Amino acid sequence: xxxxxxxxxxxxxxxxxxxxxxxxxxxxxxxxxxxxxxxxxxxxxxxxxxxxxxxxxxxxxxxxxxxxxxxxxxxxxxxxxxxxxxxxxxxxxxxxxxxxxxxxxxxxxxxxxxxxxxxxxxxxxxxxxxxxxxxxxxxxxxxxxxxxxxxxxxxxxxxxxxxxxxxxxxxxxxxxxxxxxxxxxxxxxxxxxxxxxxxxxxxxxxxxxxxxxxxxxxxxxxxxxxxxxxxxxxxxxxxxxxxxxxxxxxxxxxxxxxxxxxxxxxxxxxxxxxxxxxxxxxxxxxxxxxxxxxxxxxxxxxxxxxxxxxxxxxxxxxxxxxxxxxxxxxxxxxxxxxxxxxxxxxxxxxxxxxxxxxxxxxxxxxxxxxxxxxxxxxxxxxxxxxxxxxxxxxxxxxxxxxxxxxxxxxxxxxxxxxxxxxxxxxxxx
Amino acid sequence: xxxxxxxxxxxxxxxxxxxxxxxxxxxxxxxxxxxxxxxxxxxxxxxxxxxxxxxxxxxxxxxxxxxxxxxxxxxxxxxxxxxxxxxxxxxxxxxxxxxxxxxxxxxxxxxxxxxxxxxxxxxxxxxxxxxxxxxxxxxxxxxxxxxxxxxxxxxxxxxxxxxxxxxxxxxxxxxxxxxxxxxxxxxxxxxxxxxxxxxxxxxxxxxxxxxxxxxxxxxxxxxxxxxxxxxxxxxxxxxxxxxxxxxxxxxxxxxxxxxxxxx
Numbered sequence: 001x002x003x004x005x006x007x008x009x010x011x012x013x014x015x016x017x018x019x020x021x022x023x024x025x026x027x028x029x030x031x032x033x034x035x036x037x038x039x040x041x042x043x044x045x046x047x048x049x050x051x052x053x054x055x056x057x058x059x060x061x062x063x064x065x066x067x068x069x070x071x072x073x074x075x076x077x078x079x080x081x082x083x084x085x086x087x088x089x090x091x092x093x094x095x096x097x098x099x100x101x102x103x104x105x106x107x108x109x110x111x112x113x114x115x116x117x118x119x120x121x122x123x124x125x126x127x128x129x130x131x132x133x134x135x136x137x138x139x140x141x142x143x144x145x146x147x148x149x150x151x152x153x154x155x156x157x158x159x160x161x162x163x164x165x166x167x168x169x170x171x172x173x174x175x176x177x178x179x180x181x182x183x184x185x186x187x188x189x190x191x192x193x194x195x196x197x198x199x200x201x202x203x204x205x206x207x208x209x210x211x212x213x214x215x216x217x218x219x220x221x222x223x224x225x226x227x228x229x230x231x232x233x234x235x236x237x238x239x240x241x242x243x244x245x246x247x248x249x250x251x252x253x254x255x256x257x258x259x260x261x262x263x264x265x266x267x268x269x270x271x272x273x274x275x276x277x278x279x280x281x282x283x284x285x286x287x288x289x290x291x292x293x294x295x296x297x298x299x300x301x302x303x304x305x306x307x308x309x310x311x312x313x314x315x316x317x318x319x320x321x322x323x324x325x326x327x328x329x330x331x332x333x334x335x336x337x338x339x340x341x342x343x344x345x346x347x348x349x350x351x352x353x354x355x356x357x358x359x360x361x362x363x364x365x366x367x368x369x370x371x372x373x374x375x376x377x378x379x380x381x382x383x384x385x386x387x388x389x390x391x392x393x394x395x396x397x398x399x400x401x402x403x404x405x406x407x408x409x410x411x412x413x414x415x416x417x418x419x420x421x422x423x424x425x426x427x428x429x
Numbered sequence: 430x431x432x433x434x435x436x437x438x439x440x441x442x443x444x445x446x447x448x449x450x451x452x453x454x455x456x457x458x459x460x461x462x463x464x465x466x467x468x469x470x471x472x473x474x475x476x477x478x479x480x481x482x483x484x485x486x487x488x489x490x491x492x493x494x495x496x497x498x499x500x501x502x503x504x505x506x507x508x509x510x511x512x513x514x515x516x517x518x519x520x521x522x523x524x525x526x527x528x529x530x531x532x533x534x535x536x537x538x539x540x541x542x543x544x545x546x547x548x549x550x551x552x553x554x555x556x557x558x559x560x561x562x563x564x565x566x567x568x569x570x571x572x573x574x575x576x577x578x579x580x581x582x583x584x585x586x587x588x589x590x591x592x593x594x595x596x597x598x599x600x601x602x603x604x605x606x607x608x609x610x611x612x613x614x615x616x617x618x619x620x621x622x623x624x625x626x627x628x629x630x631x632x633x634x635x636x637x638x639x640x641x642x643x644x645x646x647x648x649x650x651x652x653x654x655x656x657x658x659x660x661x662x663x664x665x666x667x668x669x670x671x672x673x674x675x676x677x678x679x680x681x682x683x684x685x686x687x688x689x690x691x692x
Contacts, residue, residue: 063593243445
C-alpha cells in the first residue's frame with residue numbers, strides 16, 4: 001500500500017490557504033480592503049484579544065487576504081506559518097527584533113544585499129545589536145565568530161553580487177550545535193528552486209517584490225518559520241520561553257510550541273513596529289505566486305542561453321553564475337540547486353567603468369533600474385550607480401569590478417535578449 | 430507547570446494560572462505524537478474562564494521526559510498519578526484521538542476522580558493500518574506524512590486556516606519532527622492494542638460528550654458508533670467541516686461544544 005500524497009507544488013501555488021470565498025463564492029482571492037472586523041459580542045471580543053480564540057481583529061495584525069498569502073508561502077516552503085510584511089527589509093527586521101535585544105549578536109554572510117548589510121552593519125548597531133560578517137564560502141568562519149551573546153546565523157541562499165551558494169546543510173549543523181537558528185534570505189531562489197527548510201534552515205524570508213510577485217508592481221516581504229527549532233531546548237531565547245509582560249505575561253513557547261516565533265512576531269512585532277502588508281499588495285503577490293512554477297523554469301532556461309552567449313563573447317570577462325564550471329560554488333550548486341541557479345548573475349565587461357556605462361546606455365530591451373526578479377529583464381552597473389562612491393580598490397573588496405554588470409533575466413524571447421546584449425557590447429568597445 | 434510524575438519530569442500547561450482548589454479542573458490529553466499545544470485554542474479559554482486547566486504532555490511528548498508509555502491503561506494511570514501529585518481529586522477529562530481512549534479508560538477505572546469526559550475524534554476499536562504502524566516502527570518520515578494527511582480533512586490544504594497565516598500540515602509535521610525515535614510507534618501501538626473500549630464505555634457513570642469531524646479520515650464518525658451506543662446518555666456533536674484535527678480545523682466549534690458541555 002502506498003502512502004498518502006501531498007498536493008504538488010503547482011497545485012499548492014494555486015490553491016493553498018484559500019477556498020472559494022464563503023460570503024460570495026468568489027473563486028479568486030478577494031481583496032479584503034478592510035481594517036477591522038466586528039466582534040460577535042463582548043465576550044468574543046475579549047477572547048480574541050486574549051488569544052483564547054483565533055480570528056481577525058485589525059489588519060495590522062492579520063487580514064483575510066494577507067492571511068491567504070501567508071498560508072500559501074508557508075505551504076510552498078514547508079513551514080509552520082508565515083507573516084507578510086511591508087517589504088523584504090521589514091521581514092528581516094521583524095525576525096531580528098523578535099529574537100534579540102540590545103546586546104545580542106549576529107553572525108552573517110558578508111555577501112549580502114546592500115540594504116541588509118546596512119541594516120545589520122550600521123542601523124541595528126545603533127540599537128545595540130552587533131553583526132560579525134564572515135565569508136559565506138568558509139562555514140568554519142561562522143563557527144569561529146559565534147559568541148555567548150550570538151542569537152542568529154544569517155546568509156542569502158545565493159549571495160550578492162557573486163552568487164555565492166550558501167552551504168545550508170553545513171551552516172545549519174554549525175548553528176544547531178551552538179543552539180542557534182539559521183535564517184536565510186531565499187529571495188533569489190524562491191521555493192521553486194530551493195527548499196531551505198529541507199536543507200536545515202530554521203527561518204527564511206523573501207523579498208516578495210522579486211520573483212514571487214514577478215511583475216514589479218508591489219513591494220512586500222514574507223517571513224516563514226519552519227517550526228522545527230526548539231527554542232526551549234536552546235535556552236538562549238527568553239523572548240520566547242519566559243513570561244512577557246508586554247503580552248499578558250505570555251510564555252510564547254509554552255503557549256504554542258512550534259508556533260512560538262510567529263506568535264511573538266505577529267503579536268508584538270506587527271502590533272508594535274507595524275510594518276504589515278497591505279491587502280492589495282498581498283493580492284498582487286498572490287497573482288505572481290500562482291504562476292511561479294511556470295515562470296521560474298523559463299527564467300532559468302533563458303538565463304542559461306544568455307550566459308552561454310556571454311561566455312563566447314571576447315569583450316566579456318568573468319561571469320559569476322554558479323552553473324558555470326569555473327564558479328567557486330559550482331559543485332555545491334549542483335547539489336543544492338538541481339533545478340537551476342536562478343536568473344540573476346553578474347559579469348565583467350572589459351574596459352572598466354566607461355565601457356560599463358556605454359554598455360548600459362546602448363541596451364534597448366533591458367531596463368536600467370535597481371531591482372531584480374521582474375518579468376522584464378533588468379540591468380544595473382554597480383560602479384556607476386549603487387556603489388558609485390567607492391574606489392576601484394573598495395569595489396574589489398566587495399567583489400565588484402569597475403566593469404561588473406548585474407543582469408536579471410526576464411521572460412522575453414531569449415534571442416531578443418541576446419541580440420540586445422550583443423549590440424550593447426559592440427557599442428561599449 | 431513542571432511536576433514530577435512517577436519520579437520523572439512532566440509538564441502540564443495551565444494557561445499561566447496557579448491551580449486553585451476552589452475551581453473545577455479540566456485535564457486535556459493530546460493524541461498520538463502530539464503535545465499540549467494541540468489544545469491552544471481551547472485550553473487557554475478555560476484557564477481564563479474559571480477552571481483549572483492541565484493540558485498535559487504525556488511522557489516523551491512535548492516537555493515531558495520519556496520513555497513513552499506502551500498502553501492506554503498505563504497512560505490513564507499516569508494521568509491519575511499526575512492529578513495525585515497536584516492534589517486534584519476530581520477533574521473533567523478531554524481527550525483527542527489516543528487521548529480520548531485515555532480519558533475513556535480513566536473514567537472507567539477511576540470513577541471517583543472524574544466529573545465529565547469529552548472524547549474528540551475518537552473510534553473504537555482504534556485500529557491503525559499495517560502501513561502506518563510499519564512506517565512508524567521504522568521511524569520512517571512517511572509515518573509523519575500519513576498522520577499529517579490523514580489527520581486533516583481532505584480539503585484542509587485548500588482552505589483558509591482559522592488561525593491566520595498558519596499552515597496546518599506544516600504545524601503537525603513540525604511537532605512530529607520533534608519526537609524521539611519510537612515515540613509515534615509506541616502511541617500508535619497503544620491505540621491499535623486497546624481492547625477495553627466497550628467494557629470501559631459500559632462502566633461510564635459520568636456525563637460524556639463525543640465531538641466528531643464529519644470529514645475525519647482517521648476516525649470517521651461511523652467508527653465511533655458502537656462506542657457511543659455503549660455509553661449511557663452520551664451527547665454527540667458532529668462538526669461538518671472538520672477532519673480529525675478538530676481543535677485546529679474547527680477551533681471555535683470545538684470550543685463552543687466543550688464550553689456548553691463542561692460549564
